[in-house]
Amino acid sequence: MAQETEQKDILRGGQFLVKETASEDVFTPEDFTEEQRMMKDAVMEFNDREIVAHRDRFEAKDYALTEEVMRKAGELGFLSVAVPEELGGLGMGFVSTVLTCDYISSGTGSFSTAFGAHTGIGTMPITLYGNEEQKQKYVPKLASGEWFGAYCLTEPGAGSDANSGKTKAVLTEDGKHYLINGQKMWISNAGFCDVMIVFARIGDDKNITGFIVENDASNGISMGEEEHKLGIRASSTRQVFFNDTKVSVDNMLAGRGEGFKIAMNALNVGRIKLAAACLDSQRRVLSEATKYANERIQFKTPIASFGAIKLKLAEMATSAYAGESATYRAAKNIEDRINMRIAAGNSHQEAELKGVEEYAIECSILKVAVSEDIQNCADEGIQIFGGMGFSEDTPMEAAWRDARIARIYEGTNEINRMLAVGMLVKKAMKGHVDLLGPAQAVATELTSIPSFETPDFSVLFAEEKDMIKKLKKVFLMVAGSAAQKYGDKLEQHQQTLMAAADILIEIYMAESTILRTEKNAKRTSEAEQEVQIAMSKLYLYHAVDIISVKAKESIISFAEGDEQRMMLMGLKRFTKYQNMPNIGTLRKVIAEKVSSEGKYPF
Missing domain, CATH: 1.20.140.10 (Butyryl-CoA Dehydrogenase, subunit A, domain 3)
Structure with missing residues (x-):
C-alpha cells in the first residue's frame, strides 16, 4: 500500500483544476481489493435482510427498530470500520469507510441518517480530537454499538452560521465543571443517544468550544418531541435542552475555542460520506424503475422500449456512474494522503485530520453533486412509475422524500458551493494551488x-x-x-x-x-x-x-x-x-x- 502511494503522483486538493491526472493514478470501484469486495457483499446482505425487508416499519416511524438495527450493525463491526484497532475498531482505510457508508445507506434514509450521524459526527470528533483518556473511555463503546452518539451544533439562530450559537458554558466556582445552558435543534439520534458532542461558548470567546456530554435526564438534559419530517421518518430527530447541565472540565474536546475547527473538519468527513450514502440509493432507484419499466405494458409494449423512458434510464445510470467515479477517486486521494502522513511520522489523529482537510474542496463538490443527482434520480423514478410512483405502495415516493434532506444537512448546497470556490482561492493565496x-x-x-x-x-x-x-x-x-x-x-x-x-x-x-x-x-x-x-x-x-x-x-x-x-x-x-x-x-x-x-x- 505504502509503496503504491509513493509511486503515484498524488495531487493536492484542488490541484485537479490546474494539473492533469493520469487515468492510472485514479482509484475506481473496479479496483476494490478482495477484502473490500467481501465487506461490500456483507454490508449489502445486511442491508437487504435488516433494512430493506422492514422498509414499511421504518416509514411508520418505528424508532425502536432504527435503534435495534443500529445495534446489530455494531455487533457485525459496521460501526467501527474507521475506528483504529487499538480503540476497538476494524482500523480499515478511508476507502473501506466510504464503501461501507455507500452500501449500508440505501435501505432507507432513516437508517442512513442514524448510521452517518453515529459513525461520522457522533464518533469521529472524539477519535480525532479526543485525548487518550477520552478516546479510551468513549470510542470503544461507540464503535461496538453499546453506546450511540449524537452531535449538537445547530440552534434556532445558528444554522449555516454555526459559530453564532448562543449555548453557554460557565465554569463552576471550584473550577471542576462547566454548566451548560442552551437549546439545540435537529439533533439526529437524540432519542436514543448515550453521548453527545455539544458545542457551547465560554464567556465572550470568539469561537465555540466542544464538550463530550453523557445523556442523563437527571443532569438537566431534556428532549423535545420527535420532529414530524418530510422524509427520514424513523430517524430520531429532536430538540435538546440543557439546563445547568454539569460537565467535567476533563470532557472538554480539544482546547477552549477549538469547537468551530472541530465542527468544520467533522463536516468535511461528513460531506464525502453523505455523497457515498446517496450512491447505492441511486443504484436501487434505477434498478426498481428499470424492473417496473420492463414489466409495465402500455400500447402492447413494455414502456422500457419507449424513447422517452430510455432517455430517463440512460440519464439516471449516467449520473450514478459519475457519482461513483468521483467519490471513490476522492476517497482514495484522502486515504493516500493519510498513509503518506503516517509514513512521515504523524499520529493517526493528525494524519486523518490533515488528510481529509486537504481535500475539503472535493468533499464539498461531491456533497453538492451527488445529493442533487439522487433527488433527480428519485424524481425520474416516480415519473417512470407514473401514478403508482406517487403511492406509498411503491418505494419511489419514500426515496424522493428521503433524498430531499441531503441537499440541506452537512451544510446546504448553497453554502458548499461557495465554500468550494472560497477554499480554492484560499489555497491559491497560500501557494498550495497555482x-x-x-x-x-x-x-x-x-x-x-x-x-x-x-x-x-x-x-x-x-x-x-x-x-x-x-x-x-x-x-x-x-x-x-x-x-x-x-x-x-x-x-x-x-x-x-x-x-x-x-x-x-x-x-x-x-x-x-x-x-x-x-x-x-x-x-x-x-x-x-x-x-x-x-x-x-x-x-x-x-x-x-x-x-x-x-x-x-x-x-x-x-x-x-x-x-x-x-x-x-x-x-x-x-x-x-x-x-x-x-x-x-x-x-x-x-x-x-x-x-x-x-x-x-x-
Whole structure:
C-alpha cells in the first residue's frame, strides 16, 4: 500500500483544476481489493435482510427498530470500520469507510441518517480530537454499538452560521465543571443517544468550544418531541435542552475555542460520506424503475422500449456512474494522503485530520453533486412509475422524500458551493494551488490568434480530455476575472461564486468519469467498456452545456464592453466540440444495457 502511494503522483486538493491526472493514478470501484469486495457483499446482505425487508416499519416511524438495527450493525463491526484497532475498531482505510457508508445507506434514509450521524459526527470528533483518556473511555463503546452518539451544533439562530450559537458554558466556582445552558435543534439520534458532542461558548470567546456530554435526564438534559419530517421518518430527530447541565472540565474536546475547527473538519468527513450514502440509493432507484419499466405494458409494449423512458434510464445510470467515479477517486486521494502522513511520522489523529482537510474542496463538490443527482434520480423514478410512483405502495415516493434532506444537512448546497470556490482561492493565496499562473496564461490566450490546426482525436477520449482542459480554462477565465474585479470583496458576490462553483463541480465530475472509464478500457478493452464510454461522453456533453450557461451568466453580470465580448468569444472557443457526440445514440446504448440487465449493472 505504502509503496503504491509513493509511486503515484498524488495531487493536492484542488490541484485537479490546474494539473492533469493520469487515468492510472485514479482509484475506481473496479479496483476494490478482495477484502473490500467481501465487506461490500456483507454490508449489502445486511442491508437487504435488516433494512430493506422492514422498509414499511421504518416509514411508520418505528424508532425502536432504527435503534435495534443500529445495534446489530455494531455487533457485525459496521460501526467501527474507521475506528483504529487499538480503540476497538476494524482500523480499515478511508476507502473501506466510504464503501461501507455507500452500501449500508440505501435501505432507507432513516437508517442512513442514524448510521452517518453515529459513525461520522457522533464518533469521529472524539477519535480525532479526543485525548487518550477520552478516546479510551468513549470510542470503544461507540464503535461496538453499546453506546450511540449524537452531535449538537445547530440552534434556532445558528444554522449555516454555526459559530453564532448562543449555548453557554460557565465554569463552576471550584473550577471542576462547566454548566451548560442552551437549546439545540435537529439533533439526529437524540432519542436514543448515550453521548453527545455539544458545542457551547465560554464567556465572550470568539469561537465555540466542544464538550463530550453523557445523556442523563437527571443532569438537566431534556428532549423535545420527535420532529414530524418530510422524509427520514424513523430517524430520531429532536430538540435538546440543557439546563445547568454539569460537565467535567476533563470532557472538554480539544482546547477552549477549538469547537468551530472541530465542527468544520467533522463536516468535511461528513460531506464525502453523505455523497457515498446517496450512491447505492441511486443504484436501487434505477434498478426498481428499470424492473417496473420492463414489466409495465402500455400500447402492447413494455414502456422500457419507449424513447422517452430510455432517455430517463440512460440519464439516471449516467449520473450514478459519475457519482461513483468521483467519490471513490476522492476517497482514495484522502486515504493516500493519510498513509503518506503516517509514513512521515504523524499520529493517526493528525494524519486523518490533515488528510481529509486537504481535500475539503472535493468533499464539498461531491456533497453538492451527488445529493442533487439522487433527488433527480428519485424524481425520474416516480415519473417512470407514473401514478403508482406517487403511492406509498411503491418505494419511489419514500426515496424522493428521503433524498430531499441531503441537499440541506452537512451544510446546504448553497453554502458548499461557495465554500468550494472560497477554499480554492484560499489555497491559491497560500501557494498550495497555482491559480495565478494558469489564469494569466488563459488571459493571454484570449488576446492571441487561435490555432486553426485540427488535432488528432483518433485515440479514445482524446477529444474529451482536450475538452476538459478547455473547460478548466473557462473556470480560470471567469473566476480569475471576477477575482480581479472584486478583489477581497469577491465573497460578497454570491451569484458569481455559485456559478463558478457549478463550473468547478462539472469539471471534477466529468473528468473523474472519463478517467475511470479510460483506466478500465486500458486494462480490458474499448469493446467491453462500450456502455461506460457512452456514459462518460454523455456526462461530458451535459457538463459542457451547464458550464457554457453558467459562465455566460457570470460574464455578462460583471464584464462590459470589449472585455465582455472577448470573454464571450473565449467561452465559445473553449466549449466548442470538433466532433459533437450523438447523444440520442449514446442514450440508446446505455438504456438498452440497463434494460437488458434489469438493474444498474456497472
